[in-house]
Amino acid sequence: MNLALYSPNNGYYRSNVSVIGRQGDFITAPETSDLFGYSLARQCKQVLNKNASILEFGAGNGVLAAQILFELARLNSLPKKYYILELSAQLKQQQYDTISKVLPELVDIVEWLSELPNSFSGVVIANEVLDAMPAKRLMFSDGRFFELGVDYIDGQFQWHLFDEPFLESMKIPTDNFIEGYKTEINLQALDWVESLYEAMSDGLVLLIDYGMDRIEYFHPQRSEGTLRCYHKHKASDDPFVNLGKQDITTSVNFSDIADRASDAGFEILGYCNQAMFLLSLGIQDYLLEEKCIEKRIQLAQQIKQLILPSAMGESFKVLALSKKLTVKLDGFREQNLTGKL
Numbered sequence: 001m002n003l004a005l006y007s008p009n010n011g012y013y014r015s016n017v018s019v020i021g022r023q024g025d026f027i028t029a030p031e032t033s034d035l036f037g038y039s040l041a042r043q044c045k046q047v048l049n050k051n052a053s054i055l056e057f058g059a060g061n062g063v064l065a066a067q068i069l070f071e072l073a074r075l076n077s078l079p080k081k082y083y084i085l086e087l088s089a090q091l092k093q094q095q096y097d098t099i100s101k102v103l104p105e106l107v108d109i110v111e112w113l114s115e116l117p118n119s120f121s122g123v124v125i126a127n128e129v130l131d132a133m134p135a136k137r138l139m140f141s142d143g144r145f146f147e148l149g150v151d152y153i154d155g156q157f158q159w160h161l162f163d164e165p166f167l168e169s170m171k172i173p174t175d176n177f178i179e180g181y182k183t184e185i186n187l188q189a190l191d192w193v194e195s196l197y198e199a200m201s202d203g204l205v206l207l208i209d210y211g212m213d214r215i216e217y218f219h220p221q222r223s224e225g226t227l228r229c230y231h232k233h234k235a236s237d238d239p240f241v242n243l244g245k246q247d248i249t250t251s252v253n254f255s256d257i258a259d260r261a262s263d264a265g266f267e268i269l270g271y272c273n274q275a276m277f278l279l280s281l282g283i284q285d286y287l288l289e290e291k292c293i294e295k296r297i298q299l300a301q302q303i304k305q306l307i308l309p310s311a312m313g314e315s316f317k318v319l320a321l322s323k324k325l326t327v328k329l330d331g332f333r334e335q336n337l338t339g340k341l
């Protein structure tokens with residue numbers, strides 16, 4: 001997964017072709033509607049003070065950054081800096097192009113980082129980043145989980161079951177699974193959350209992604225795990241085709257992330273689905289404020305896409321972590337399911 005997505009020459013996220021958006025392979029929430037970024041900006045405004053900045057990870061083609069900056073400028077609450085930490089040089093260029101085209105007057109407060117900062121203060125945002133971090137695939141056999149590696153035999157990639165059982169101390173219940181049950185664990189994402197704590201002096205972290213709590217993640221019916229591939233808006237579960245030309249992703253186990261975050265020192269401020277988060281932040285206000293009927297119809301369609309359970313509303317979740325910041329976040333006014341994690 002790491003090589004297929006990030007290998008410098010052939011990795012999927014290293015390609016010069018646009019992978020996100022209608023012309024690409026999948027559409028993310030900021031691509032769906034500007035109202036997504038505007039609502040997030042409202043959440044940022046609640047906690048941003050004069051000296052605070054925003055740090056966005058994996059900023060795709062820069063649309064979310066532009067939306068947040070646009071709205072914060074309108075609300076007279078611009079951050080000191082808008083940092084972007086992006087691994088791909090190609091995407092960095094796209095982000096620069098997007099922001100300088102839409103907001104030429106604000107491009108100067110955007111700064112690209114190549115590694116985690118030392119003592120960041122402000123709001124960290126990662127939309128659909130955890131799901132893009134390389135995960136390990138596991139299979140249940142003889143009462144234990146084993147890692148599924150990748151072998152290359154006779155010119156073909158195929159799954160290979162390791163002989164040694166996988167990290168038995170991980171928080172995976174070992175009852176209730178049928179022989180051959182598959183699942184994933186994202187050790188890289190867990191390490192990333194831990195290192196984020198070290199990189200921050202104080203502030204808020206908003207992690208937005210598709211995923212669920214541990215009980216749902218290991219549901220007996222999810223026997224093929226959560227690994228999915230996307231190529232030209234078609235989903236499949238075969239990572240061995242379209243190598244470097246399709247996205248490979250796994251759902252986020254938010255209980256694992258929250259546990260590691262707490263162990264690192266973060267406070268868990270909130271967890272809810274995307275629909276409730278956006279509604280709590282008043283996404284509907286933008287619709288009511290729009291005078292033009294045609295635009296209102298468009299916005300209503302976009303909001304539906306972001307909040308309906310059959311679209312992105314229920315499968316996407318928001319997890320908020322904080323360091324040295326105690327506040328009741330506006331985004332969790334309507335729902336806070338932290339207890340389910």
Ligand SMILES: C[S@@+](CC[C@H](N)C(=O)[O-])C[C@H]1O[C@@H](n2cnc3c(N)ncnc32)[C@H](O)[C@@H]1O
Nearest residue numbers: 013028057058059060085086087127128129132
């Ligand atoms: C599915 S895209 C999401 C893009 C964008 N956030 C959006 O919502 O449109 C995943 C992004 O995460 C980035 N990414 C993956 N691991 C990362 C890491 N450890 N640090 C920063 N970015 C990362 C990838 O390079 C890619 O840009």
